[in-house]
Amino acid sequence: MTHQTQAEFALEAGAEVSSRPAVLTGRRDRLTRLDRRTLHAPEAMCEAYRYSKPSAFSRGMEVDLGTATLVFVSGTASVGPSGETLHAWDFRAQAWQAFENARAVLKDAGADWHDVVKTTIFLKDIATYYAAFNEVRCAYFKKMGFDVYPASTCVQAKLCRDRLLVEMELIAVVRNSY
Numbered sequence: 001m002t003h004q005t006q007a008e009f010a011l012e013a014g015a016e017v018s019s020r021p022a023v024l025t026g027r028r029d030r031l032t033r034l035d036r037r038t039l040h041a042p043e044a045m046c047e048a049y050r051y052s053k054p055s056a057f058s059r060g061m062e063v064d065l066g067t068a069t070l071v072f073v074s075g076t077a078s079v080g081p082s083g084e085t086l087h088a089w090d091f092r093a094q095a096w097q098a099f100e101n102a103r104a105v106l107k108d109a110g111a112d113w114h115d116v117v118k119t120t121i122f123l124k125d126i127a128t129y130y131a132a133f134n135e136v137r138c139a140y141f142k143k144m145g146f147d148v149y150p151a152s153t154c155v156q157a158k159l160c161r162d163r164l165l166v167e168m169e170l171i172a173v174v175r176n177s178y
Helices: 006-012 091-108 126-144
Strands: 036-039 060-064 068-076 116-123 151-156 166-175
Touching (some): 060 091, 068 091, 091 126
Parallel strands (some): 116 151
Antiparallel strands (some): 060 068
C-alpha cells in the first residue's frame, strides 16, 4: 500500500512546498537534518490531514540517529479508520483501542510495544478513570508479555473531542542493524 505524503497532499491541495535543501545554520558551520519519516496506520486511523476539518500533524515520526531510531507516536485515542470516535463514553474499550492504535503506528516503524521507553497518558478525569486505566494497562502489558515496563506519566487533560476519555503518546527506541 502506498501512502500519500503530507507534501503530496499539500501540493494536490494547491499549496507551495519548499524544495530547498534541508540544512540548518547554527553554532557549527553546517548542521544537516537527521533522516526522518512520517508513520502511518490507515487500517487503524485516518491521517489527521484527511479529517473533515484537517489538522497538521503526523500519526508518528521516526528519526534515524545512526545506531538507533527514535519513534514518536502522536497523541493516539480511540479513533477509527475514517476518523470516527470509537467506543464513545466506554472508558475501558477506549483505552484498549488507544493501545491497539498506538501499536499500529509502532508497526509502521518496525517497532512494537517492547520498544517503548516512555508513555504519556492523558485522561479526561484522572480521579474517575485512573484506576480503570491502570487495570487496562496491566492487562494489555500482560498480553504483550512485558517484563520491563516503559516510563510513564499520567495527567488530566481536556481532550480534543468530548466523547474521548483517554489519549496516549509514546516514545520508542529501536536499534538499527546494518
